[in-house]
Amino acid sequence: MTPFRVALHAGVYVERDGIGGAVACKLALLDRLRAAGVAVEARVFCRGTDMPDSRVRVMSGVADLLLDPFFHAADLHAFEFGVRYDLFDAILALPAGAASLVTYHNITPPALVPPDRRADVAASFVQRDNLFAAGHVAAVSAFNRQDLVAIGLPPERTSVVPCPVPEARRVSCPDKLATRGAGPVEFLFVGRCVRAKGVVELIAAADRLAGAGAPPFRLTMVFHRAFSDPALLAEIEGEGRAGSSRPWLRLLPDATNAALAAAYAAADCLVIPSYHEGFCVPVVEALEAGCQVIAADAANLPFILDGLGLLVPPGDAAALLGAMRRIAEALRAPRPSAGGPLLPTERGPMPAAMWTRATRRHLRSFSREAFESGFARALRASLAAAGRTVPDWLLPGYFEGLAGIVSPANPA
Amino acid sequence: MNRRLRALAARLGRPLLAPVRAQMFAWIDYRIGLAPGRVLATHAEGGTAEVTFHDVVPALLAAISSANATVREARRREVALTERVDALEAELHALRVPGKRGGWDETLHAA
Numbered sequence: 001m002t003p004f005r006v007a008l009h010a011g012v013y014v015e016r017d018g019i020g021g022a023v024a025c026k027l028a029l030l031d032r033l034r035a036a037g038v039a040v041e042a043r044v045f046c047r048g049t050d051m052p053d054s055r056v057r058v059m060s061g062v063a064d065l066l067l068d069p070f071f072h073a074a075d076l077h078a079f080e081f082g083v084r085y086d087l088f089d090a091i092l093a094l095p096a097g098a099a100s101l102v103t104y105h106n107i108t109p110p111a112l113v114p115p116d117r118r119a120d121v122a123a124s125f126v127q128r129d130n131l132f133a134a135g136h137v138a139a140v141s142a143f144n145r146q147d148l149v150a151i152g153l154p155p156e157r158t159s160v161v162p163c164p165v166p167e168a169r170r171v172s173c174p175d176k177l178a179t180r181g182a183g184p185v186e187f188l189f190v191g192r193c194v195r196a197k198g199v200v201e202l203i204a205a206a207d208r209l210a211g212a213g214a215p216p217f218r219l220t221m222v223f224h225r226a227f228s229d230p231a232l233l234a235e236i237e238g239e240g241r242a243g244s245s246r247p248w249l250r251l252l253p254d255a256t257n258a259a260l261a262a263a264y265a266a267a268d269c270l271v272i273p274s275y276h277e278g279f280c281v282p283v284v285e286a287l288e289a290g291c292q293v294i295a296a297d298a299a300n301l302p303f304i305l306d307g308l309g310l311l312v313p314p315g316d317a318a319a320l321l322g323a324m325r326r327i328a329e330a331l332r333a334p335r336p337s338a339g340g341p342l343l344p345t346e347r348g349p350m351p352a353a354m355w356t357r358a359t360r361r362h363l364r365s366f367s368r369e370a371f372e373s374g375f376a377r378a379l380r381a382s383l384a385a386a387g388r389t390v391p392d393w394l395l396p397g398y399f400e401g402l403a404g405i406v407s408p409a410n411p412a
Numbered sequence: 413m414n415r416r417l418r419a420l421a422a423r424l425g426r427p428l429l430a431p432v433r434a435q436m437f438a439w440i441d442y443r444i445g446l447a448p449g450r451v452l453a454t455h456a457e458g459g460t461a462e463v464t465f466h467d468v469v470p471a472l473l474a475a476i477s478s479a480n481a482t483v484r485e486a487r488r489r490e491v492a493l494t495e496r497v498d499a500l501e502a503e504l505h506a507l508r509v510p511g512k513r514g515g516w517d518e519t520l521h522a523a
Contacts, residue, residue: 062473063466089473129481152488 003039004391006030007074009065011085013049013056016224016257018281019080020051022103022140022163026078027055029372029403036402038393043070045087062086066093074098076382081131082106082278084124091133099386101378102134103161106144106278106299112196114229135385138378140279143300159381161374162366165284168257171264174360176290177331178340178352180268184216184248185328188267188291190260190282191274193221193228193236198273198296198314203236203249205320210248214325215332219271222252222263264289269327272301275314280304284366287359292331292343294323306362307347308355369405376403 008027014020023044030042044056045065059065065087071077072095079088082105091100107128110121128151131137137153138161139145148158187206191197199221206219225233237251252259264270270286272295283304286293293309295301302311310326312319326344333341340352350358364370376399380390393402 061466061470063469066469067465086470086474089470089477092473092476093469126478126481129484130477132480132484152484152491 001039003041004393005070005074005076006040006042007071007077008042008044008080009077009087009090010044010046010080011048011083011087013044013046013051015050018140018163018279019082019105021166021281022080022105024051024166025164025368025371026375027053029375032404033393033402036404038402040393043074045071047085047087059087062089065090071095075388076101076379078103079134080105081128082124084120084127088127088130091130097386097388099379099382099388100134100136101382102131102137104131104137104139104144104148106139106141106147108196108276108278112276114194135382136378138374141300142303144278157381157385159374159378161371161378162279162284163281164366164368164371165281165288169260169285171261171285171289173265174288174290174356175353176265177268177292177343178356180331180341182332184218185331186266186268187217187219187324187327188263188270188286189219189221189223189272190263190270190285191223191272193223193233195229195232196275198275198320199232199236201273201315201317201320202271204317205324206248207246208317208321209324209328210246212321212325215328216248217324217328218248218250220250220252220263220267222255222260225253228253264291267291268331269294269324271320271324272296273312273314273320274298274301277301277304283309284363287363290356290359292327292345292355294320294327302346305346308345308359308362310344311346372403372405373400376400 006026008023010019010023012020013023015024027042027044030040033040042055044051044053045059045068046056047059049056049058057068057070059068065071071090074095076099077091077094079091079100079102081088081102091102094100107124108121110118110125113121131148131151131153135157137148137158139148139158140160140162142160145158145160149155189197189199189202193199202219206217209217221236223233236249252263255263264285267286267289269292270282272280272282272293274280274296276299279300280295283293283295283301287308293305295305295309295311296314297311298314305311310323312323330341330344342349343352343355345355347358376394376396379394380396383390383394393399399405
């Protein structure tokens with residue numbers, strides 16, 4: 001029996017990367033389907049990888065990709081797109097009858113990247129029009145889908161399929177705030193150390209919080225050194241050393257998955273004052289870990305937070321200070337009831353126990369099950385757009401059973 | 413962009429965009445069953461040019477992608493302009509209709 005062949009395409013396939021994570025969860029699903037007896041085969045085509053996987057093929061360019069026998073035999077091509085990469089142009093030269101699906105991760109606006117990266121961003125906006133060649137485009141967030149519709153993609157050719165948090169980074173301690181002890185309030189930042197992530201305002205707000213007689217706190221910053229602004233990093237690292245004027249600051253560069261998980265487990269509140277996020281995995285990770293969230297009211301952050309934290313205008317250090325103070329005071333205040341501290345949120349003040357229940361409901365949209373059901377719907381739409389028959393294993397209901405998806409409609 | 417497309421087309425001995433696209437697909441078909449590293453001589457202005465699959469395909473795909481984006485961007489701008497003009501016309505129409513907020517109300521001014 002000829003297997004159903006899926007070619008997955010990405011610029012790079014690396015661990016601890018949003019696009020790498022999107023490829024990994026698709027591969028994991030296809031592996032599980034194979035284990036369940038489905039004749040399905042996958043290859044990953046990219047320009048670079050750090051993943052030790054025999055199914056990954058590193059191409060030297062788009063011409064090499066077009067010469068690969070698997071490229072010609074594939075029933076479906078699934079591309080990831082968030083920044084320009086030459087392999088994405090292969091969508092314009094797919095073999096006749098092949099189905100195509102793109103997962104859209106959004107492009108950072110040019111004004112928010114350093115001048116030396118603006119040409120890449122401009123090229124990404126040009127290449128974004130390749131999305132029109134796709135049978136279906138799955139946006140990783142509602143905000144990204146708005147972006148697709150705004151450029152003229154028919155809404156019926158788009159859907160929202162959020163990526164789940166990788167298992168290795170998942171920390172589950174949902175009742176943490178309800179049972180919190182009396183230690184200093186732990187704020188956490190996770191992301192690249194660049195101005196567009198609101199790092200300058202975060203440090204300014206924390207400086208003022210420390211000098212304003214607020215409850216004791218600590219700010220832990222987890223970031224990738226390689227993807228950070230060296231000048232900004234040098235400035236912050238100089239101040240972050242022991243004996244500096246910022247004893248409340250702890251820097252965790254290039255943290256391992258275990259160290260990141262420990263940071264989430266110890267944190268009370270994630271602070272993400274970023275000017276632009278197409279999805280923002282740390283918000284989902286933080287909510288899973290039972291952390292309250294302060295985020296900028298920008299791009300996908302209000303969508304992904306869904307009123308369960310506090311929003312501040314991007315670039316507004318005073319508003320960020322106000323939000324951090326509100327969280328610190330709420331967590332240190334005497335407990336009004338058995339429901340834990342009263343947490344300030346955009347939905348209004350919520351007892352921690354109620355907030356935990358609302359968060360659990362919200363996080364169902366970001367589960368592995370939700371992703372796989374959404375991805376299957378997107379695959380069916382792509383096959384239909386190419387005029388192909390949907391294989392039996394991908395039919396609604398049957399697919400969920402094979403993939404081991406448990407839902408209220410499909411109990412185990 | 414057009415200059416780049418024309419230059420690529422000239423290397424292949426084809427002057428226009430549509431034949432260039434057809435030529436690209438011909439190249440892709442050509443590599444099936446043949447050695448893709450083979451150098452193909454084509455007639456171009458000023459003599460013969462030698463090109464390979466690896467030379468031509470990435471540049472042509474990028475050129476097609478870029479040309480598509482330019483055309484769509486022009487259409488988007490046209491639609492945005494039309495919408496702005498329509499909105500302006502609706503606003504002007506509202507100003508002329510008696511009794512509309514902010515409009516000329518003849519019943520008030522008749523006396």
